[in-house]
Structure formats: structure tokens, C-alpha cells
Amino acid sequence: MAQKRVLIVGGGAIGLAIGWRLARAGCAAALFDRGRVGHSASWASAGMLSPLSEVQFEEEDLLHLGLKGLAVYPEFVSELEADTGCCVGYRRDGVLLVGITQDDLEYLKFRYRYQRDLGLSVAYLSGDEAREREPHLSAQVSAAVWCPGDHQVDNRHLVRALRKGLVAAGGEVFEEMGVDELLIDGTRVRGVRVGEEVFEGDTVVLASGCWSRLIPGLPDCARPPVRPVRGQIMRLAMTEDFALNTMVWYSRVATSTVAYLVPKDNGHLVLGATSEEMGFDEDVTAGGMFELLRAAWEVVPGVYDLPVVESLAGLRPGSRDDAPILGETPIEGLIMATGHYRKGILLTPLTALSIAEVILERRTPALIQPFGIDRFGL
Amino acid sequence: MAQKRVLIVGGGAIGLAIGWRLARAGCAAALFDRGRVGHSASWASAGMLSPLSEVQFEEEDLLHLGLKGLAVYPEFVSELEADTGCCVGYRRDGVLLVGITQDDLEYLKFRYRYQRDLGLSVAYLSGDEAREREPHLSAQVSAAVWCPGDHQVDNRHLVRALRKGLVAAGGEVFEEMGVDELLIDGTRVRGVRVGEEVFEGDTVVLASGCWSRLIPGLPDCARPPVRPVRGQIMRLAMTEDFALNTMVWYSRVATSTVAYLVPKDNGHLVLGATSEEMGFDEDVTAGGMFELLRAAWEVVPGVYDLPVVESLAGLRPGSRDDAPILGETPIEGLIMATGHYRKGILLTPLTALSIAEVILERRTPALIQPFGIDRFGL
Numbered sequence: 001m002a003q004k005r006v007l008i009v010g011g012g013a014i015g016l017a018i019g020w021r022l023a024r025a026g027c028a029a030a031l032f033d034r035g036r037v038g039h040s041a042s043w044a045s046a047g048m049l050s051p052l053s054e055v056q057f058e059e060e061d062l063l064h065l066g067l068k069g070l071a072v073y074p075e076f077v078s079e080l081e082a083d084t085g086c087c088v089g090y091r092r093d094g095v096l097l098v099g100i101t102q103d104d105l106e107y108l109k110f111r112y113r114y115q116r117d118l119g120l121s122v123a124y125l126s127g128d129e130a131r132e133r134e135p136h137l138s139a140q141v142s143a144a145v146w147c148p149g150d151h152q153v154d155n156r157h158l159v160r161a162l163r164k165g166l167v168a169a170g171g172e173v174f175e176e177m178g179v180d181e182l183l184i185d186g187t188r189v190r191g192v193r194v195g196e197e198v199f200e201g202d203t204v205v206l207a208s209g210c211w212s213r214l215i216p217g218l219p220d221c222a223r224p225p226v227r228p229v230r231g232q233i234m235r236l237a238m239t240e241d242f243a244l245n246t247m248v249w250y251s252r253v254a255t256s257t258v259a260y261l262v263p264k265d266n267g268h269l270v271l272g273a274t275s276e277e278m279g280f281d282e283d284v285t286a287g288g289m290f291e292l293l294r295a296a297w298e299v300v301p302g303v304y305d306l307p308v309v310e311s312l313a314g315l316r317p318g319s320r321d322d323a324p325i326l327g328e329t330p331i332e333g334l335i336m337a338t339g340h341y342r343k344g345i346l347l348t349p350l351t352a353l354s355i356a357e358v359i360l361e362r363r364t365p366a367l368i369q370p371f372g373i374d375r376f377g378l
Numbered sequence: 379m380a381q382k383r384v385l386i387v388g389g390g391a392i393g394l395a396i397g398w399r400l401a402r403a404g405c406a407a408a409l410f411d412r413g414r415v416g417h418s419a420s421w422a423s424a425g426m427l428s429p430l431s432e433v434q435f436e437e438e439d440l441l442h443l444g445l446k447g448l449a450v451y452p453e454f455v456s457e458l459e460a461d462t463g464c465c466v467g468y469r470r471d472g473v474l475l476v477g478i479t480q481d482d483l484e485y486l487k488f489r490y491r492y493q494r495d496l497g498l499s500v501a502y503l504s505g506d507e508a509r510e511r512e513p514h515l516s517a518q519v520s521a522a523v524w525c526p527g528d529h530q531v532d533n534r535h536l537v538r539a540l541r542k543g544l545v546a547a548g549g550e551v552f553e554e555m556g557v558d559e560l561l562i563d564g565t566r567v568r569g570v571r572v573g574e575e576v577f578e579g580d581t582v583v584l585a586s587g588c589w590s591r592l593i594p595g596l597p598d599c600a601r602p603p604v605r606p607v608r609g610q611i612m613r614l615a616m617t618e619d620f621a622l623n624t625m626v627w628y629s630r631v632a633t634s635t636v637a638y639l640v641p642k643d644n645g646h647l648v649l650g651a652t653s654e655e656m657g658f659d660e661d662v663t664a665g666g667m668f669e670l671l672r673a674a675w676e677v678v679p680g681v682y683d684l685p686v687v688e689s690l691a692g693l694r695p696g697s698r699d700d701a702p703i704l705g706e707t708p709i710e711g712l713i714m715a716t717g718h719y720r721k722g723i724l725l726t727p728l729t730a731l732s733i734a735e736v737i738l739e740r741r742t743p744a745l746i747q748p749f750g751i752d753r754f755g756l
Binding site for chain 1: 683
């Protein structure tokens with residue numbers, strides 16, 4: 001059997017993971033990124049793997065995708081770490097959803113009942129019970145929902161390891177080489193053009209996040225309805241006498257602010273994230289930082305004295321219904337792996353395994369069937 | 379007459395300005411800095427020249443020094459710009475001291491009466507009158523004191539121009555060459571040692587800001603009582619539809635926060651500054667940024683959407699009585715020019731002119747006589 005040649009457009013966690021799975025399965029995988037691999041939305045993520053705490057009303061398909069995404073994580077990580085010798089910082093911390101005001105508490109209770117009705121393993125805690133679990137919580141925190149099944153990974157270690165795995169398995173990474181045109185013959189993909197150079201392939205995977213609909217040559221029927229949703233984050237440096245045990249998630253109802261605090265093995269504390277419809281603007285703003293700092297300080301006052309290491313913004317790829325866009329398209333050989341919105345890191349293993357199955361076995365797993373581009377009726 | 383050889387320890391605005399004045403007067407001036415010239419406290423300053431708005435109770439000597447410091451600025455700037463061809467962004471914006479709460483207003487009135495009793499040209503404005511002057515002020519601002527006599531300079535342009543002027547006049551700049559020892563023969567200064575190398579000089583000027591007391595070889599009688607007072611600042615990028623006309627100064631009484639907003643010619647808006655006794659810690663912290671952003675947003679809500687360009691901390695040199703330490707010492711040839719605390723940029727010209735007079739004319743101007751190191755009885 002001739003070696004399958006797969007071109008991957010976009011070098012975030014999703015594209016890298018697909019490339020790694022295909023390369024280790026014997027494909028000739030080549031990945032193109034217009035910038036630095038792994039340095040867009042994947043870099044700005046906090047690496048939360050939190051389908052339980054993030055569950056949204058009326059999104060049960062997406063919840064099940066997320067739960068399955070989390071379920072396949074440990075084995076995926078084991079294989080990746082074995083392939084590469086890298087540690088990607090997979091941790092089973094659990095998330096505390098916390099609230100302060102009466103409005104926050106009403107919201108927490110509402111969420112808790114919804115989570116419980118879905119059969120998720122969560123517990124409602126008093127403020128004191130929450131502080132037993134995480135002593136750095138403010139005395140103002142009056143209740144919490146404990147989601148022990150939510151985990152995390154170091155998103156930056158993850159993209160580094162995926163890249164290493166891809167290259168070690170014989171894949172190629174073309175960095176700072178944006179795809180200038182998708183080449184299609186009739187209804188079949190033929191390859192991509194980068195500058196004057198043409199790369200031919202049997203399969204092209206579109207994994208360019210919020211930029212996915214902008215690749216020249218994409219026909220309307222295969223142009224994914226994705227848009228950028230800006231997320232600003234900050235990284236603080238934890239000190240020896242200050243280190244969180246759990247992830248903390250705070251919905252500040254009064255201002256519709258969502259903020260989470262995610263401690264990392266390297267001593268960083270990630271504060272995330274705004275959610276802003278600002279087009280392709282990647283600025284970090286005064287207001288974004290202000291909201292993050294205020295929310296973090298309210299629930300974990302000890303952050304006040306921590307040094308600020310970094311602040312940056314990433315652009316999440318939100319689709320029209322906020323769910324990912326996965327699998328085949330009307331163009332033969334053109335595969336979608338985009339629109340992961342807030343769940344890109346969580347769904348990286350599941351997406352990679354599923355898309356590899358689509359490409360290698362010509363079979364679309366049932367789990368991703370609801371997430372095809374056909375649902376938009378383009 | 380043999381050429382006088384002057385060694386200057388410290389390359390902030392003060393040291394550079396002294397070097398420039400001495401070099402253009404014919405001295406052989408050599409300046410040493412342990413880091414990048416102009417990149418410590420001078421870089422983190424907002425460049426406010428605001429003796430009126432910053433006047434503190436019971437500091438009338440210092441007020442007169444500041445007023446004189448401002449009075450000599452225009453001619454100093456003219457000479458520097460003529461010498462170097464640089465523009466240092468001298469602007470006569472004026473400062474609006476603003477308040478929101480009843481406590482803020484009581485404080486504003488108290489300050490206003492004190493300023494008026496001192497004969498300063500200031501005006502008490504209603505919130506609406508203040509907004510006529512600066513339409514970007516929040517509707518929450520309920521009163522203001524207008525200080526039209528306060529000016530500003532671009533502190534970064536200033537240090538660049540001073541360095542250029544110093545070098546153009548034949549002076550030498552030794553960057554990233556910290557002085558390892560002050561060399562003294564009996565009661566007379568002989569020079570400095572940097573690594574293995576000895577530089578001899580008739581005069582040594584100590585202008586190392588908060589590091590001034592740490593130079594090895596300094597005898598107790600000439601060790602200035604200075605300490606670092608951390609100031610965190612941020613720089614935002616103003617947009618076309620958002621540009622402040624005036625400087626805004628806000629004393630947020632409820633939290634003892636002082637914040638000011640200073641628009642620069644390059645489109646930056648400087649937000650300053652915390653005032654923290656944290657030793658030599660130069661971290662930018664979550665709490666520091668939070669306080670600046672909250673205060674700025676309260677009085678000028680339009681800052682919310684502005685991109686954050688930079689955040690950094692500088693260490694002001696505060697002396698035991700918060701006034702500068704200027705002039706001769708018990709060690710012949712050893713001259714102090716340190717301890718300028720919040721007024722380093724304001725007092726740069728006056729300090730340079732006065733210290734040049736001390737060195738060239740062997741005469742201590744009356745204005746700086748109250749600020750000698752002898753006042754501490756070391």
C-alpha cells in the first residue's frame with residue numbers, strides 16, 4: 001500500500017496531535033503554520049480539562065463529547081510521553097466552582113442541580129468545607145461545587161511534546177509558512193500552495209482554529225463558520241508559601257465575569273479568561289486585566305502579592321453553535337478539525353484519534369457524527 | 379587650567395544630566411552604570427513635573443525646590459534640544475486632581491486650601507467644570523483641583539537626549555559596568571574601581587538612586603540614608619478617539635491609592651504608580667496592577683478598552699526625610715546627587731545646574747543648602 005500523504009493546515013494542539021497520530025501510523029504527515037507552532041490559542045489556554053465544571057445548559061451532546069475526551073486523555077498522554085520522553089503535566093486536581101454573593105449562590109445551586117441531574121459526580125459544599133479543600137479561598141466564598149473529576153494538563157508542554165512526537169515519527173513541520181491556497185480538482189482536494197511552492201497530498205486537514213475559514217481556495221460548502229473569541233489570560237508566579245491545591249472557577253454573576261485559577265507544576269498560576277467578540281484583535285487590554293485581577297483577588301486574596309509573569313491574549317475558534325466542526329466535507333479528502341472554542345485542549349486527544357480513524361479507516365466514529373460541517377447546511 | 383576629571387556613579391536622569399552639564403563646560407566626564415543607562419527609576423517614571431499638585435503638607439522647602447526645579451526646565455530643555463537635535467516632549471498640560479467620594483472631596487478641599495495658602499495658582503472646580511476641561515473624566519468625578527502650572531516631559535526621551543548630549547560633549551558612558559569600589563585616600567576621593575580597573579578622578583558624583591548607599595568603600599559619614607520605594611506603572615496605547623488633554627491625578631482615599639494618568643506624544647498613556655516599601659524587589663505584582671487599573675478606570679472609564687503596552691516597576695530612591703541629598707560631603711571631592719524619591723525627573727535640571735556649580739565654582743547654591751547630607755548628622 002502506498003504511503004498516504006496528509007497535509008495539515010494549522011499547528012495548534014489539534015493539528016499537531018492529528019499529525020502525530022498519523023505519522024506514527026505510517027502516513028507522510030506535513031504540517032504548516034503561518035506563525036510559531038503551538039503559540040496561538042493553544043499557548044494562551046490554561047489547560048483545564050473540565051467538562052464537569054464547564055457544562056453548559058442545553059449542550060448535552062457537547063458534554064458527552066467532553067467526558068469522552070477526558071476519558072481518553074490518560075492513555076493518549078501515556079503514549080505521547082512514552083514516544084517523546086516528555087512530561088505533559090497531566091494532573092487530577094479537581095475544580096472548585098465558587099461563589100460569593102447571593103446571586104452567585106443561586107447560580108451555583110442551579111448549576112449543581114443540573115450537573116447532578118446529568119449524573120455527574122459533584123458535591124455541594126459550604127464555604128468552610130470548600131476552604132478545607134483549598135485553604136487559600138477567601139473567607140467571602142460562601143459556597144462551592146466540587147468537581148473532582150475535572151483534570152488538567154500543561155498545554156505548553158503538550159504542544160511541545162506533540163511536535164516532538166510528530167517529528168520523531170517522521171512528520172514534517174513547516175513553521176512560519178502559511179498556506180496561501182487550498183488546491184482542489186473538481187470535488188477532490190489536491191494539495192496546498194505556500195508561496196510559489198505546491199505540496200501535493202491525498203488528504204488535507206483544516207485545523208487553523210479561528211483562521212480556518214480564511215484559507216483562499218476553500219469552496220463555500222467547506223468553509224467552516226468559525227469566528228475568533230478573544231481570551232485574555234495572565235500568568236502569576238506562585239511563591240513557596242502560596243500554592244493552590246485545586247483549580248478554582250468563579251462565575252462573578254454581577255459582572256458576567258468568568259475567572260479561573262489554574263496552578264501549574266512550574267509554579268505558574270494561570271488566571272483566565274475573558275471571552276470577547278473583538279474580531280482578530282489580539283490585544284491585551286486594561287479592562288481585561290482588570291476583570292481577571294479583580295475576580296482572582298476576590299476569591300483568592302493571596303494572589304495580590306504574586307509577581308505577574310506574563311499577560312497575553314489568544315483567539316478561540318468559536319463556531320456558529322460553539323461546538324467543534326469535525327470530519328469529512330463535500331470535498332473529497334478535505335477534513336475539518338476546527339471550531340473547538342473553549343475545549344481545544346480537552347478535545348485534542350479525542351479529535352486526533354477520531355480524525356485519524358476518518359483518514360486511515362474511512363470511517364466516522366459515531367461520537368463525532370453530530371459535529372460534521374453538514375449540520376450548518378452550507 | 380588642567381581639565382577636571384569627574385566620575386559619575388549612576389546613569390539615571392540625574393547622573394546623565396550632571397555629566398552633560400560638566401562635559402559641555404569642559405570637564406572630562408565619565409559615567410558608570412551597572413545596567414542600561416536610563417533604564418531604572420528614570421525609565422519607570424511618568425515624567426510629571428508637578429510640584430503644585432504633589433505638594434505635601436509640612437514640606438515647604440521641598441515645594442520651593444520643586445517650583446524652582448520647574449522654573450529652570452524650559453531653558454534647560456532648550457539647551458539640551460539645541461545640543462542634541464532631540465525633542466524631549468516638554469508639555470504644559472496642567473494636572474487635574476480629581477475625587478469621587480465624600481472622603482476624596484474632603485481631602486481635595488484640604489489640599490486646595492493648603493495650595494492656595496501657599497500662594498499657588500490653582501482653582502477648585504465642580505465635576506462638570508472638570509469635565510469641560512477633560513471630557514474623558516467619569517461622570518462620577520464630583521470635584522477637582524486644577525493645577526495649570528504643572529507640566530510634563532517625556533522621561534524616556536529625556537534620558538536618551540541627555541546621554542547623547544553627554545557623549546557629544548566628549549563625555550564617556552560605561553554601560554553595564556558597575557562601580558565595585560569607591561577609592562579614598564584619607565579624607566579625599568581618588569577615583570573608582572570597576573573590576574580590576576581603576577579610574578582616577580578629582581571628583582566623584584554619587585547618583586545611584588536607591589543603590590547609592592551600597593557602593594563598597596563609602597565611609598559611614600558619606601553613606602546616604604536612601605531606600606528603595608517601589609513604583610509600579612503601566613503604559614496603555616491611546617486610540618484615535620481616545621486621547622487625554624490633561625494629566626489626571628486621583629487620590630483614592632478609601633484605599634490610600636494614588637493614581638495618575640499621563641498622556642504622551644507617542645500615544646502612550648502612562649498609569650502610575652504604586653508606592654511600596656518592598657526592599658529591592660522589582661516585581662510587577664497582581665495587586666499593583668489591580669490598584670492602578672481600578673483607579674484609572676474609576677476616573678477615566680475609557681481606559682477600559684485600551685491595549686496594555688507595558689507594565690514595569692522602578693525603585694525610587696527615598697531618603698530618610700523623603701528629600702534629596704545634594705552637594706558636598708565630609709570626603710573631599712565626593713559629591714551627593716541622590717535621594718530624589720518621587721521628584722527625580724522634576725529636579726533633574728536644577729540638580730544638574732546646582733551640582734555643576736558645586737564642582738566648577740566650589741560654591742553651594744543657597745537653594746540646595748538645606749539638602750546636604752550633613753542634615754542627617756551621620
